[in-house]
Structures are given as C-alpha cells and as structure tokens.
Amino acid sequence: MLKYVNTGVVFQEIPDEVTLAINISGCPCRCPGCHSQYLWEDIGLPLNTEAIDDFVSQYGNDITCIAFMGGDADPVSVNMLAQYIHEEHPQYKVAWYSGRIRIPAMVKKTDFDFIKIGPFIRHLGPLNKPTTNQRIYRKTPDGDFEDITERFWKKT
C-alpha cells in the first residue's frame, strides 16, 4: 500500500503548473546523497482514492497538477491513482517523479502528463544541472513524450 508523509504546493518541479506534490514514503531507490532520506522508511498515511478526494476538496481549482513524488515500491498503485484522477477529476494534470531508470512495462505511461525518471547520482547532479542523468518528459497532444529537461537548466 502506498503511504505519504506530507504534501506541498510547488512550482519548480513541473514547469508552468501549480502543483500539489505528494511525498510518498517507502522509497526503495535509496540513492546515495538523497535529499529526502525521511521518505526511505515505511511511514505516513495511506495514499488511496479517498486521500486524493480529500486533496481535491481542499485545493479545488487552486492547483493545476498533482504530482506523485516517489512510489517506486508500488508503481501499479501509482498508475491506478493517476487513472483515477484523470477519470474523476479531469481538470488536473498528473505527474510522476520516479527514481527508476525506466518506467516498468505494466505502467501505462499515457496516464501521466509528466514523467520524471532517473535516480539521483551525486556527481551528475540533480535535474537543474546540465550534467544530470535525470530526465523529465511531457506528454504531447498526440500521446508522445517530449524531453523538457532543458527547461530546468536555464535558470541556474
């Protein structure tokens, strides 16, 4: 079962969106130098459709996007929630920050509007360093994904 520790309204993670980021615990990636080690443990509240509905009633149309930060221990559940949001709350875009190198085959990528992949590797740096190994993709209207990682580099 997915659990989350906290949430935050963020701006830099997903370009041009006002995003509710849900920080999911039980992260199996355990990247050396991880900035969010508190998410390694299996702690927090259950992240299910009721929790999603609660966020929706709390934030309404103030946000434009919901992002799952992590959840690599149970990618199928993340996919399920993404589907749920698109069906029940179609006004939101859905994003996923995954630490895996690739998205598992059983996940339907088109259920997401943004996908970030790649573990944090210290000497290559995070998303906003041009040397990073991480990549972020945005779904295009025809269902393809375009690499928009470069947008994170301009500001540094």
Add this chain to the structure above:
Amino acid sequence: MEIKNFTITKRDGSKDQFSLDKIMNAIVKAFESVEQPADLSTISKIISHLNMHDDIKVEDIQNQVEEALMREGFYKVAKSFILYRQEHTEDRETLEKMMFLSEYMESMNAATGSKYDANANVEHKNIATLIGELPKSNFIRLNRRLLTERIKKMYGKELADEYIEKLTHHFIYKNDETSLANYCASITMYPWLIGGTMSIGGNSTAPTNLKSYCGGFVNMVFMVSSMLSGACATPEFLMYMNYFIGKEFGLDYYNRADEVVDLSLKHRTLDKVITDYFEQIVYTLNQPTGARNYQAVFWNVAYYDKYYFQSIFGEFYFPDGSKPDWEGLSWLQKRFMKWFNKERTKTLLTFPVETMALLVDENGECKDKEWGDFTAEMYAEGHSFFTYMSDNADSLSSCCRLRNEITDNGFSYTLGAGGVSTGSKSVLTINLNRCIQYAVNHDIDYLEYLGGVIDLCHKVQTAYNENLKELQEHGMLPLFDAGYINISRQYLTIGINGLVEAAEFMGLKITPNDEYKKFVQGILGLIEKYNKQYRTKELMFNCEMIPAENVGVKHAKWDREDGYFVPRDCYNSYFYVVEDDSLSIIDKFKLHGAPYIEHLTGGSALHMNLEEHLSKEQYLQLLKVAAQEGCNYFTFNIPNTVCNDCGHIDKRYLHECPICKSKNVDYMTRIIGYLKRVSNFSQARQEEASRRYYAHAEK
C-alpha cells in the same frame, strides 16, 4: 519637619540620600536672586512646611518649596524659584536632545536611529534627516494636547484621560503623531490641469504641453506631499500624460514610436522622448525632499484594465472636450511598466509604488484577457508591483493601503475626478494582542472589552476630524479647498496590529480553519459595526491591517516588558505567521481570502514571499487562485540582490554576485509596501526580513 535618614527619588529614577543642605541652598539662592535677605528663622519657617517621606520625588519637594514660599508671602522669591526650575527643565531637554544627537550619529542607519517614527524611506542619515528627527517629540506633545483639548470639549475630561491612559499603556497607538498634516490621499489632478498650482499656493499656470506637464507634475507632487504626512497617489498620471502626448504627436502616436521626432543632434525617437520624460519624473520624485525631512515623497500610481478604465474614467472630459483614449493609455501603461522594470536593474528606485487594477469574472478569469496576461508577464519578468482584483469595479485600491468604494461614495466628475480623490485622514491603531490578553487575564469577555476600546477610538477620531475641520475653516488645507481631495470622501482609519499574536494567545492554530476564521471575523466584524454606527454625512470610517513598519516592533517590545505573551519580536501584518514554513502558497491566499478580509475596508495587502520567480503560466494560475479565494490585494515578493561591491542589481535572490562573485550582497525587498534595501530597515525589521520564509519549490 522631622529630619530623618531617608532617600529621595531623582528624575532618572535613581535613589539618593536626602540632604537638607541642598534644599536650604536652593531656597537661599532664590532669595539672593531677588536681593531679599534670608535669615535662618525665615528659612526654617519655610522648611517647616515641607512634608518629607521616604522615596519622595525631587519634583514633589520642589512643588512643596514653591507652595511654602507663597504661603509665607514671599511671592517674588517663589516666582524666581519657579523660573529657575523652568530653566533647568529646558536645560535638561536640551541635554536630552544632545544625547539623542550623538546616539543618532552613532546608529547604524537612519531607521534604527529614529526615536519616534522610524521610517525606512530615508536612505542615509545626515544633517537634514537629523534636523527632521529633533522636533518630533514636540510634535507628539502638541498633537496630544490638541486632540485631548478637543476630546474634553466634546466628550468630557474623563474620556480625554482614558485616551491618554490607553495610549501611554500601549493599548492603542496613534500613527504619524510626529506630523501635523492629515495622512494620505489619492488625489485628482484635475484642478491642476485646469488652473495650475495657484490654488494650493504655487505660482505655475496650467500645463499646456507635454513638457510643461511633466515638469509641472513633479512640482505639483512635491507641493501636495508636503501637505500630507503619508502617501500621495496620482492615479491619473499616465492618463494625462497620454493626453498631452496625443495632443503633440497625434492620438495614434504609439504606432509611430520608432519615428525620429527630435531635430537636435540626438535624433531621438518618440519612444526615447517618452521614456526620457519617465526618467526625469521618476528620478526626481525618488530624490530626498527638503520639505519632508529628507524623505522621498511617497508616490503611488495605478494601472487599469479596460473595464476599470471605463468605470473610472468613462465620464471624464479633458479641458478641450475630448475623452481619454484607451488604446493610447493601454500602450503607455505597458511602456511605463517595462521601462520601470528595466530601470530598476540600474538603480534602486522605490517610487512609484504601482497597483494594477483588474476586473475578474465569477470564474476568477480576468475579464480583460490582454491585461491579465500582461500582469502575469510582468511578474514573470521580475517586476514587483501590487495587484488589486475585484469582481465588480466598485472599489479601487488607489493608494497603497486604501480601498475606496466608488459606488458607496457616489461617482462624479463635476468635482474633479470623483472616486479618485479619496484617502485616509488619520490612523488610530488598536494593539489587539494587548487588549485581548488584558481582558482575558481580568476575566472580561474580550469582545466586550474591545468594544469599549473601539468606541473610544471612534470618539477620538471624531475629535480629530473636528480639529481638521477647524484647520480647513482657517484656510490651512488648500488641497481640500482646491478640490485635489474631497474631505467627505476621506476616511478615518481604525488600524489593527497584533491580530495573529492574539489568536496564538487564545490557543488557535494560524491556518485556514473555522475557529481562527471565527475569531478574525468576530473582531473585524465588531470594528465594522462601530464604523457603520459612527458614520455620518461627514464621517466615514474604515479598518486596515496596518503595515506596522515600526509599530509592530514597538508593540512586541512594550508588551513583552509588561509581561504579556509575545511570540515574536515584530507583530505580523498578515493573517498568517510570516516565518511559518508549513503553510503553502495556497494556504496564504486562503488566509487573505474573502472570509478574512471582508471587514477590512481599509485593505490589507498580502505580500507573497517567493524565493524564485515563477513562469508566466504559473503567475496566471495564481491570479486565478487569488480571485477564487477572494484575496483582492497582493504582491509577489522575490528579494532582488544588490552587490555591495560592484553595484550589480539582479532580479533573483542570490547569495553571491553573478558578476564579481562577491558574497557581500544586500537585498531589496518589500517589507512594508515599499521596495527598499534591507539594510535601510530598522534593526528589528531587518531581523524579521531574515526570518521570513521565502517559499521555495526546489527539493
């Protein structure tokens, strides 16, 4: 009189051994000064009248000596003694001023050095700012006297005493007590457009062309500001400028901005001519001003979307019978904002404070899409300005801290420019934290107790208004007489401070929750009830969460000294705790949303502190959030970085200069509405700025 071993209390509060010799000496000297013989028996007789006790104050002993001299019939000696005391009082005051003078010179900046009414609006301390500081204490005494005399006449001595008691015990605070002038105003320049500055004591005739408009505008703002203690807003500034440009270069001038219109060797384009005038006006008005103790004038301007423009200037006619041209004004507003934003990367320019007025529909979308987009674009380009949003054009934020309800006031150009000529006559602030704690600690219902304080404030403000009327009757307020400001459209403002701290004392969580909301509405609703109750044809009241640039610090200090619960060194001027990093940006908009601000008719500006600039799309969404939550007045605040070594100004919040790599950097931020260098704020405010939480998004 029995002579014992006891102590007396000196003026500075310290104790000293009682000495009969000193008293005798003083009496003998008084006799000698009027050349009257003083034998021992006379002196002992006088001393026998004195009633001494332990810890008696020097003042009391001297009072008794005065009375004893008179009782024995030595009137001439008594007079000499009284004069001698007066001279010493004056000496002591001069000595105090000299001490202040040396402390001021040693202080780190002008705001910290200022004793009475610190203002970050003074860049440097020097002989001119010092001259401004010295008479402040006299002004405070004079203002209190004028006001209490009037209160006595209108409501009796008891109320006058209660006012002073509440004031000296910091339950209430009288803003701008160091000035005689009424507070702030959004003026109409129509009287100037028609008749020049003669009617307010100047000697210039009406502007006739672009050059005389731009030159005369500066002088007019200086003159008006010297008759106000606070801000001067000129919401028609760009509209009139557009009129004069149009008259000189044709109404469609903006389509030909690249044309060379200057026959001098400079061959300037029309665009360059216009921006040169911007430069002349903005740089001149940011200069320290002689008449204002070397402060710059507090100059505010407004921008409008098409709908606001129509509702405010739809019935406006220029002296030549023409109406304002929206297309030209729209271009000129954009040109000014772009120019000003760019200019701010060259120089630290505080003024004008800008407010964008936008009309939104019921879904929170800007009705004028072009101007909604442009607003988001300017924020994304790093420009710092206020946005005022409303779903009906009934109100307008005209100066940085005032909402004026146009429909409420009637709207007519026959007197000038109607709803534009408004403002606040005077601000009297309630220290909510102290009032509520005092009530709770004394088992009094806090709303009942507050009711008494609020009622007092309304009576005091009414008395102030009578004094102002008297000034006007004697021709002392030409701004009113000449129609720059309409006195009946001026508010008397009840300020509030310490609201969040009082809520924390009541054990409430400062988040968007029902109990906190109820608490806020209970207090602000009560103030509004009194505002309505005291409203007459000539009296209008509003309520404002004051920026508390220095009051917030003072209240925290005084309340802490008197043993009250004080959770921080500077009381918040927001509905949320400024250093709380658990609140999201959305939460902060909610806490400045409709349920919280509905009774704040005098306005409160949400300063949304961000660490990094957002994209245009994100700002557009936040404009929508503000509209949806009913947060009608806000700004985004990203500290700009100023390098202290090479002078580079960067729109971003950086810890190192990107040009010379120096770590000796300072920041420009909006703490009290005005964008200033952090190092020019008073010490306590600088600490607040460093504790403030800048929401950052990067994980």
